[in-house]
Amino acid sequence: MTQNNLNIIPEWATAVLVLSDGSIFWGNGIGYEGKTSGEICFNTSMTGYQEILTDPSYAGQIINFTFPHIGNTGINTEDIESKAPVAKGLILRESISSPSNWRSTNNFNNWLQEQKITGISNIDTRALTHLLREKGAQNGLIFYNKEKLFDIESLLENAKAIPSLEGMDLAKTVSCTEPYEWTESNWDIKERYGEQQDFNKHIVVVDFGVKYNILRCLTSLGLKLTIVPCSTSAESILSYKPDGIFLSNGPGDPAATGEYAVPMIQELLKTGLPLFGICLGHQLLARALGGETEKMLFGHRGANHPVKDLSTNKTEITSQNHGFEVIPESLPDNVEITHISLFDKSNEGISVKGKPVFSVQYHPESSPGPHDSHYLFERFVHLINTSKQEAA
Helix, strand or coil: CECCCCCCCCCCCCEEEEECCCCEEEEEEEECCEEEEEEEEEECCCCCHHHHHCCHHHECEEEEECCCCCCCCCECCCCCCCCCCCECEEECCCCCCCCCCCCCCECHHHHHHHCCCEEEECCCHHHHHHHHHHHCCEEEEEEECCCCCCCHHHHHHHHHCCCCCCCCCCHHHHCCCCCEEECEEEEECCCEEEECCCCCEEEEEEECCCCHHHHHHHHCCCEEEEEEECCCCHHHHHCCCCCEEEECCCCCCHHHHHHHHHHHHHHHHCCCCCEEEECHHHHHHHHHCCCEEEEEEEEEEEEEEEEEECCCCEEEEEEEEEEEEEEHHHCCCCEEEEEEECCCCCEEEEEECCCCEEEECCCCCCCCCCCCCCHHHHHHHHHHHHHHHHHC
8 A cells, every 4th residue: 555654664564665856656565675776667466476487587676566466476497587586676556375286386575585585465466557558658666674673765765766767777687608519408397397409590699688498499490509798799690600580578778778789780791691589679779760769657577468460460369578679660671560559559579671580579488478379480480491491
């Protein structure tokens, strides 16, 4: 609930959420006791909280879950998308209940403590979401203190001083530091994760904050993967003699990351190699082609976003997580808009006319989310095979 009188602390409260606009929400602390700050965003997914919290694209952000029952299926060792979560915190409507799922190996609150993630529960997440939709993204902080020692005036000052994600390059904070190979394939209910043995083509993945399930989707189609840091030069990437290039998802402002990524992508585009980008990779490709990007009012985050494929007129239900977008009017004539959001008509995909180059704003690896867009990985493989045949 919100509380406008700064001198009144509810007896039951052990945590407070303070926004940069002065809004205050009292609640109960969860996870790691302490203070955390970042940009407050909301996610409408009904499942997949473990994948969401371990998605590197949430670097610098505190996630407000609109679905009330978060933590009820516990935590397992398989549904993770990175080595360690980088989300700054979480906000819940209900208290965390005891886990009830045959795959659970840990209590959600225990896991939050182990990962040193601070959160708050028992607040009106609908009211918070409405505030974010009306005013746009807000910076804020969560202060969890069992002793109830709240200095609200100081916390308000701290919240107002939090830097904006606009202009911030966060890809380098989540990217790998050394190249590595990946062979793990998609999960199966009987076999769990497999190891891909046979490879048809070699792909270099530029890691701006890649999710593990993207790598699994690529590997499962017979692609040998070499993952390289986001600041790797085009010359170094081409030294691997790849059959195609993949630009991954990631956090932060594409204009800031583009300072070093755009020149690299422009060099790669000159080679004629097939190229596929997702999320931040999509935005960086657009900038490399001459387009512009901008920060959205509150972004798209959830697993039920309808997107229209303009080439087929089919609608896909997609998984999304982004706070920046490509400006369609800024794209040059040789770039075709392939997908649009049916929520707000924003850009969701592009391709380069006459070249094996395309990208989408959403997440076809569906972790979490629907599987409507898995065909995009197959399209990438088809482009690689076709390019090889033409070259021969």
